[in-house]
Amino acid sequence: xxxxxxxxxxxxxxxxxxxxxxxxxxxxxxxxxxxxxxxxxxxxxxxxxxxxxxxxxxxxxxxxxxxxxxxxxxxxxxxxxxxxxxxxxxxxxxxxxxxxxxxxxxxxxxxx
Amino acid sequence: xxxxxxxxxxxxxxxxxxxxxxxxxxxxxxxxxxxxxxxxxxxxxxxxxxxxxxxxxxxxxxxxxxxxxxxxxxxxxxxxxxxxxxxxxxxxxxxxxxxxxxxxxxxxxxxxxx
Numbered sequence: 001x002x003x004x005x006x007x008x009x010x011x012x013x014x015x016x017x018x019x020x021x022x023x024x025x026x027x028x029x030x031x032x033x034x035x036x037x038x039x040x041x042x043x044x045x046x047x048x049x050x051x052x053x054x055x056x057x058x059x060x061x062x063x064x065x066x067x068x069x070x071x072x073x074x075x076x077x078x079x080x081x082x083x084x085x086x087x088x089x090x091x092x093x094x095x096x097x098x099x100x101x102x103x104x105x106x107x108x109x110x111x112x
Numbered sequence: 113x114x115x116x117x118x119x120x121x122x123x124x125x126x127x128x129x130x131x132x133x134x135x136x137x138x139x140x141x142x143x144x145x146x147x148x149x150x151x152x153x154x155x156x157x158x159x160x161x162x163x164x165x166x167x168x169x170x171x172x173x174x175x176x177x178x179x180x181x182x183x184x185x186x187x188x189x190x191x192x193x194x195x196x197x198x199x200x201x202x203x204x205x206x207x208x209x210x211x212x213x214x215x216x217x218x219x220x221x222x223x224x225x226x
Contacts, residue, residue: 032212034214042218042219043216043218043219044201044216045216046213046215046216049213059213088153090155090156094212098212099144099146099161100161101212101214102158103155105154106153
């Protein structure tokens with residue numbers, strides 16, 4: 001069966017520090033991958049999605065970036081965090097050609 | 113701009129009753145619509161998908177309707193149970209040509225009281 005992992009689960013970072021969140025998927029190949037952010041009490045905002053290695057589409061201009069160095073690995077990064085980057089970050093995957101998305105456990109980021 | 117609206121007020125309902133949630137959208141022509149359940153501090157979990165040419169979908173105690181003329185989907189939980197308490201999110205997608213990108217509504221919190 002397929003499994004999606006995210007780490008860390010919780011992160012507290014000072015303003016201006018770098019960020020690296022990792023997401024890996026097991027038990028499937030060539031998935032579509034997605035990064036979302038959820039502010040407290042709000043819906044999910046799509047940040048990036050990828051249909052293949054090295055193929056990243058950005059949905060929202062911001063100081064975040066994403067990379068997909070391997071088929072089942074998706075990384076969210078920032079060089080300098082802002083207070084507004086605080087939130088709940090969710091990685092998701094979907095089988096190629098299918099519509100359902102499967103979400104990871106999320107990373108709660110607090111920027112102070 | 114595209115907008116997806118769900119009732120931001122929590123829905124309090126007595127156990128055994130039917131909960132009905134609304135998802136309205138504007139400036140959007142979705143190929144399909146999905147409903148997800150999200151528990152506090154967890155990622156959303158897929159519940160149901162309904163396509164633009166479908167009127168109704170059922171899964172156990174869940175029922176979804178999709179009216180592309182009204183630009184609205186209704187989500188029903190029949191014989192609700194306290195375990196159904198969660199936030200329910202609707203999500204729309206333009207289709208596979210766009211990487212199946214989903215646009216989510218803000219969610220509606222449901223609280224089922226025993």
